[in-house]
Amino acid sequence: MRDATAPGRSLLIPFWLTYAFLYVPIAVLVVMSFNSSDNPFAWDGFSLKWYGELANNEPVKEGLLNTLIVAVGSTAVATVLGTLLAIGLHRYTRSRALEAAALAPAIMPDIVLAIGLLAFYSMISMTLGLHSVLLAHVVFSTAFVAAVVKARLGHVDPSMEEASRDLGAGAMSTFMRITVPSLAPGIVAGALLAFTLSLDEFVIAFFTNGPSSPTLPIVIYSMVRFGVTPEINALATLLVAVSFTAVILAQRSSRLTDAV
Amino acid sequence: MTSLHEAHDGVGERSTRPSESSLLVIKDLRRTFGDVVALDGVSLDVARNEFFAILGPSGCGKTTLLRILAGFEHPDAGSVELEGSNLLGLAPNRRPVNLMFQSYALFPHMSVERNVAYGLEREGLPKSEVRKRVADVLRTVDLTELANRRPRQLSGGQRQRVALARAIVKRPKMLLLDEPLSALDKKVRAEMQRELKRLQHEVGITFAVVTHDQEEAMSMADRIAVMHQGTVQQVADPVSLYRNPANVFVADFIGDSNLLAGTRTTNGVAVTGLGDLPGRGAVAEGSPATLMIRPEDVKLSDAGSLRGTVTDVQFYGGTSTLAIDVGHGLPPVLSAVSGTSPAAPGAQVTLTWAPDDAVILHGETSPPTVPPTIHEENQ
Numbered sequence: 001m002r003d004a005t006a007p008g009r010s011l012l013i014p015f016w017l018t019y020a021f022l023y024v025p026i027a028v029l030v031v032m033s034f035n036s037s038d039n040p041f042a043w044d045g046f047s048l049k050w051y052g053e054l055a056n057n058e059p060v061k062e063g064l065l066n067t068l069i070v071a072v073g074s075t076a077v078a079t080v081l082g083t084l085l086a087i088g089l090h091r092y093t094r095s096r097a098l099e100a101a102a103l104a105p106a107i108m109p110d111i112v113l114a115i116g117l118l119a120f121y122s123m124i125s126m127t128l129g130l131h132s133v134l135l136a137h138v139v140f141s142t143a144f145v146a147a148v149v150k151a152r153l154g155h156v157d158p159s160m161e162e163a164s165r166d167l168g169a170g171a172m173s174t175f176m177r178i179t180v181p182s183l184a185p186g187i188v189a190g191a192l193l194a195f196t197l198s199l200d201e202f203v204i205a206f207f208t209n210g211p212s213s214p215t216l217p218i219v220i221y222s223m224v225r226f227g228v229t230p231e232i233n234a235l236a237t238l239l240v241a242v243s244f245t246a247v248i249l250a251q252r253s254s255r256l257t258d259a260v
Numbered sequence: 261m262t263s264l265h266e267a268h269d270g271v272g273e274r275s276t277r278p279s280e281s282s283l284l285v286i287k288d289l290r291r292t293f294g295d296v297v298a299l300d301g302v303s304l305d306v307a308r309n310e311f312f313a314i315l316g317p318s319g320c321g322k323t324t325l326l327r328i329l330a331g332f333e334h335p336d337a338g339s340v341e342l343e344g345s346n347l348l349g350l351a352p353n354r355r356p357v358n359l360m361f362q363s364y365a366l367f368p369h370m371s372v373e374r375n376v377a378y379g380l381e382r383e384g385l386p387k388s389e390v391r392k393r394v395a396d397v398l399r400t401v402d403l404t405e406l407a408n409r410r411p412r413q414l415s416g417g418q419r420q421r422v423a424l425a426r427a428i429v430k431r432p433k434m435l436l437l438d439e440p441l442s443a444l445d446k447k448v449r450a451e452m453q454r455e456l457k458r459l460q461h462e463v464g465i466t467f468a469v470v471t472h473d474q475e476e477a478m479s480m481a482d483r484i485a486v487m488h489q490g491t492v493q494q495v496a497d498p499v500s501l502y503r504n505p506a507n508v509f510v511a512d513f514i515g516d517s518n519l520l521a522g523t524r525t526t527n528g529v530a531v532t533g534l535g536d537l538p539g540r541g542a543v544a545e546g547s548p549a550t551l552m553i554r555p556e557d558v559k560l561s562d563a564g565s566l567r568g569t570v571t572d573v574q575f576y577g578g579t580s581t582l583a584i585d586v587g588h589g590l591p592p593v594l595s596a597v598s599g600t601s602p603a604a605p606g607a608q609v610t611l612t613w614a615p616d617d618a619v620i621l622h623g624e625t626s627p628p629t630v631p632p633t634i635h636e637e638n639q
Binding site: 157159160162163164165166167168169170173177178181182184 | 330331332351352353354358359361362363365366367368369378379382383426427430
C-alpha cells in the first residue's frame with residue numbers, strides 16, 4: 001500500500017547517480033592511498049606506507065608550509081576587507097554596477113586574474129614570491145567574503161544599529177558590539193570559504209609566484225609530471241579531509257551562531 | 261461647550277503655548293522627502309508624565325516625527341525643545357530620550373539581561389549599579405526568570421517586555437514607542453495595553469506612542485494628536501476627540517460615524533432629500549457643512565422625520581449594528597443598539613437623535629476616506 005500523496009520515486013535514481021558521479025573518483029583516490037603496491041592503479045593490500053613517505057618528503061612539507069602561510073594570511077586580510085566591502089555596499093550605495101564590480105573577482109576566470117596581476121606586478125617592478133601570491137589570493141577571496149557577508153546583511157534588522165545608538169553607544173562601539181556579532185555567521189562562513197579556496201588554488205599561484213617558494217598545488221603538479229605515484233593519492237586524501245572539515249565547520253558555525 | 265473649545269485648540273491656534281509643565285515643545289517642524297511632504301508645520305506640546313499618543317493613518321508623518329525626536333532624522337525647519345533646551349543638536353546616543361522600536365530590535369546574540377544592561381554599560385556606570393538596576397527593572401516587567409534566555413527563545417509579548425525594560429532602565433526623560441503593540445496578537449495586545457499604562461504610572465516616565473490603531477491610542481493615552489498628511493488635525497483627550505471631532509477627517513478616523521453632507525441651517529444641516537437634520541456646532545449659516553452622528557446615538561423610534569429600510573444587521577454579542585438605507589443615493593445610516601436588534605432586515609424604521617449628539621462640522625462635501633487596509637499595511 002503506497003501513500004497516494006507521497007512524491008513519486010522516479011527521481012530517486014538520478015539523485016543517487018549524481019552523488020555517485022561526484023564522489024566515486026574521490027572514493028577511489030582515498031582507497032588507493034592506502035594501497036601497499038607501487039602501482040597506483042592495482043590494489044595489493046592495506047598500508048599506511050605512503051603517508052609515511054609523505055611525512056619525509058621535504059618539498060611537500062615546504063609546499064604545505066608555504067600554502068598555509070598564503071591561505072592564513074590572505075584569509076585574514078580578505079575577511080576584514082570583504083566584510084567592510086559588504087557593509088559599505090549595503091549602507092552607501094544602491095548601484096548595481098558597483099555591486100557587480102565588487103563581486104566580479106569571485107567569478108572571473110582565474111587565468112584573467114592571474115595574467116592581470118602578473119602584468120601589474122611587473123609594471124610596478126615588484127619581486128615575486130609568497131607575498132605576491134598572498135596579495136593575489138586576497139583579491140578573489142575578498143570578493144567571496146563580501147558576497148557571503150552581503151547575503152547575511154539582508155537578514156539583519158537594520159533598526160538594531162539604531163537601537164544601539166539610541167541606548168547610548170557611539171558609532172564605533174555599535175559597529176564592534178552589534179554589527180560585527182550579528183554578521184558573525186556570514187563572516188565565519190566567508191573566511192572558511194576563502195581559506196579552502198586559497199588552499200588548492202593553482203593558476204593564480206603559478207603565475208604570481210617566484211621560483212623559490214612553491215605552494216603545495218605547484219609542488220603536486222611538478223610531482224605528477226613524472227607520473228602519478230600512490231604518494232600523491234595520500235596527499236590528495238589529506239587535502240580532501242581538510243576541505244571537508246572546513247565545509248562542515250562553516251555549516252556548523254552558521255547554524256550555531258544562528259541558534260544563539 | 262467648554263469641551264468643544266478645548267477640542268478645537270489644536271487646530272485653531274497652530275502655535276502652541278509653552279506652559280510651565282511642558283516637557284517637550286515642538287514648533288513648526290517641516291520635513292520633505294523629495295516631493296513628499298512628511299511634516300508640514302507640526303507643533304505639539306507634551307506635558308510631564310503624560311501618556312501622549314500620535315495617531316494617524318500610514319504616511320501621515322507620525323513615524324518621521326518620532327524619528328526626529330529620537331535623532332535618526334533631521335527636520336528641514338522647526339525646533340524641538342526638551343525641558344527648555346534644544347534637542348535637535350544632540351546625536352541620538354546623547355539624547356535623554358529612548359525609543360522602543362516597532363521590531364523591538366533586540367540584540368539576538370545577547371541574553372535578556374545583557375540586552376537590558378547594554379544601555380547602562382554604555383553610560384559607564386559601575387558594575388554593581390548596573391546589576392542592581394537591571395535586576396530591578398526585570399522585576400518590574402516580570403522577566404526575572406527569563407534573564408538568561410536569548411531573545412529568540414521568547415514569545416512576542418516577552419520580547420516586547422524586554423524592549424521596554426531595555427528602554428526604561430535608562431530612565432529617559434521621555435520614552436518613545438513606535439507602534440508598540442502591532443507585532444502582537446489580539447489577546448496579548450489587550451494585556452500589554454494595560455501593562456504599558458501600569459508601567460507608565462509606576463516608573464513615572466513621559467510616554468509618547470505612535471500608532472495607526474485608534475483603539476490602542478484611545479484606550480491608553482491621556483491626550484492624542486491626530487495627524488493627517490503631515491499636519492496635526494486635532495489634539496485632545498480621547499473623550500473630547502470622540503464627542504467633538506474638529507473636522508470630518510477626525511470624525512471619520514476615530515470610531516464609527518455617520519457623516520451627512522449638506523448646508524448649514526439655523527438648527528442643523530439641510531441634506532438633499534432628507535430635509536433639515538438637527539445638530540450643534542459653530543458653522544456659519546448657509547455654508548457647506550457635514551453632520552456627524554455616532555451610531556450609538558441614532559435611536560429607532562416611532563416619532564421622527566428620518567425614515568429608512570433596514571438592510572443589514574450585525575450582531576456583536578453586547579451590541580448590534582443596523583445599517584439603514586435612507587434612500588437618495590446616500591450611504592446607509594448606522595445605528596448601534598445594545599443587545600439584539602429590535603428590527604429585522606427589510607423592516608421600515610424611523611430614526612431620531614438628540615440635537616446635542618450630532619456635531620456640525622465644516623463642510624467637505626465628501627469625507628476623506630480612510631483606506632480600510634491600514635491595519636494590514638502596517639503589519
